[in-house]
Amino acid sequence: MDIDRERWSGEGDFTEQLLAWLAERDEILFVRVEDAEASRAEVDYNFISNEIYLRFRTRERQERGRLWGVIPIRRTVPEKMMTLEALETALAEEPELGEPDYADEGMIQYLHTQRVIPPYQTRGYKLIELVRIYEAGAAPRP
Numbered sequence: 001m002d003i004d005r006e007r008w009s010g011e012g013d014f015t016e017q018l019l020a021w022l023a024e025r026d027e028i029l030f031v032r033v034e035d036a037e038a039s040r041a042e043v044d045y046n047f048i049s050n051e052i053y054l055r056f057r058t059r060e061r062q063e064r065g066r067l068w069g070v071i072p073i074r075r076t077v078p079e080k081m082m083t084l085e086a087l088e089t090a091l092a093e094e095p096e097l098g099e100p101d102y103a104d105e106g107m108i109q110y111l112h113t114q115r116v117i118p119p120y121q122t123r124g125y126k127l128i129e130l131v132r133i134y135e136a137g138a139a140p141r142p
Contacts, residue, residue, distance in 0.1 A: 004032035008050065011035075012129045014112040015050045021097060022054070025090075027082035030055035030136065038130070045126040053136040054087075056080045084108060084135055108133040 001023050010016075015033065022031050036049035058078040067073050088108050092099040102109040110131045117124030 001028065001031065004030075007032075007034040009035050012048045012050050012131070014110065014129045015048075015052070015131050018052065018097065018110070018131060018133075021091075021094060022052070025082075027057055028054055029057045032136065036130070036132070045128060047128045047130070049130040050132075052131065052133045054133065055136045056082045084133075087133070106134065 003019055003023060008015075019031065019033060022028055030053075032053045034051050034053070036051050038047065038049040040047050058080055060076045061079045062074055063077050064072065064074050084103075084105070084107075088100060088103045091097050091108065097110075100108045101111045110129075112129045112131070114127050114129075115124055116127050
C-alpha cells in the first residue's frame, strides 16, 4: 500500500509506528497522514499533532428484495471490509500500540508521551504526540 506523506513533516515516532501497522492491513486501501495545526514547541515540551485518514476496501455483496412487494430483484451493494469500530478493536489487541485514549463513531485518538534527553545534556524535554485517525470520505463531524 502507498501512504500519502506529502502533507506530513515526518515528526512523531508513534505516528510512524501506527502507519507501519496500518500498511500491513489488507482491509485498508488508502492512508494519508498530515500535520495538524495544533503542533507547537516550547523549552520544556514539544507538542506534535498528526492526523491520519483511511479508506477501507470494499467488496460487492448481492442483496435480494422485492420491488413493490411483488417483483423479486437482486442488486449489488458495496460493503466495507472494515469499520472504524473494528479498527479500534484491532488496535487495542496490538500490544505495541494498545487501546486508544479516546474513540467515537468518527475518530480514534491516541495521546502518547515520552521524556527525551538528548546526548550530552542534563535536561530533557517532554514529547507529547497526539494522533487522530479518521475515515476519509466520511460525513463531516458536527
